[in-house]
Amino acid sequence: MNVLEKEKALIELLREKESVAIAFSGGVDSTYLLDVANGIPGLNVVAITAKSPLHAKDEGSFADRFCTERGIEHVMIDMPLLQYKEIRENSPKRCYYCKKVIFSALKSRLGEEYVLADGTNLDDFNDYRPGLQACEELSVWHPLSEAKLAKSEIYELSKIRRLETSDKPPFACLASRIPYGHFLTKDNLEQVEEAEKFIQSLGFKQYRVRHHGEIARIELLPHDIGKLLDESIRLQIDNKLKSLGFSYVALDLKGYKTGSMNIGVKK
Secondary structure, eight states, X not given: OOHHHHHHHHHHHHHTOSEEEEEOOXXXXXXXXXXXXXXXXXXXXXXXXXXXXXXXXXXXXXXXXXXXHHTOEEEEEEOOGGGOHHHHTXXXXXXXXXXXXXXXXXXXXXXXXXXXXOOOOGGGGGSOOTHHHHHHHTTOBOHHHHTTOOHHHHHHHHHHTTOGGGGOOOOOOGGGGSOTTSOOOHHHHHXXXXXXXXXXXXXXXXXXXXXXXXXXXXXXXXXXXXXXXXXXXXXXXXXXXXXXXOSEEEEOTTOOOTTGGGTTOOO
16 A cells, blocks of 8 residues: 555544544654544544653643644643652663553543544554553554554655654654663753753754763764764853763764664563
């Protein structure tokens, strides 16, 4: 099937439901899914977003604006995730515990008539994603993967729909910047968020600031590394990140790689 045929299959899957609640992060996948669902006549759609220290504030702001502009009912739930020991400890199963807490809260907020869906796509099953186990246990529906849609195809369809996320880089939760076994705190998550926001303000689109205690390790796409080495930009980043509390600022010479913190983790 081509991408338009897959989108048609997705629409048919959604039409089989009466009421769908979409876990809406503001990322590429959930934005596309919500846009498709919202365009189906007769389908009762609500977007539901978790707010927590693990999620960048800009993502929540985008999610709220997106729904407001389209008249989509949007429920935002404050989630004090750092209150949970299993999440704070940041083990390789952190994503499982986190998804379990979040989706349990979302489901309890919804009426029984709603099917809870998320933006899991076909490619997500090829990566280390312990959160998928929590989704299975809580019967969270993955309509994108059921329609056989891969990440690249979702980008393509988002472009056709002229969604502003059509060129938005993947953005995992802030906890993915902290090595497993290092405790998550409000402070280190905010350090990462502010550091990445500053790097974005300099024109970089795909980036990560990995938090290694006193060291901030910056990952960029290989073709952007030369830009960072410009003296003016290099010094701006060094000064800003040190003002946030880092003692050393390092550049990863291999460049950005999704899931780089998962290296060595048993799947």
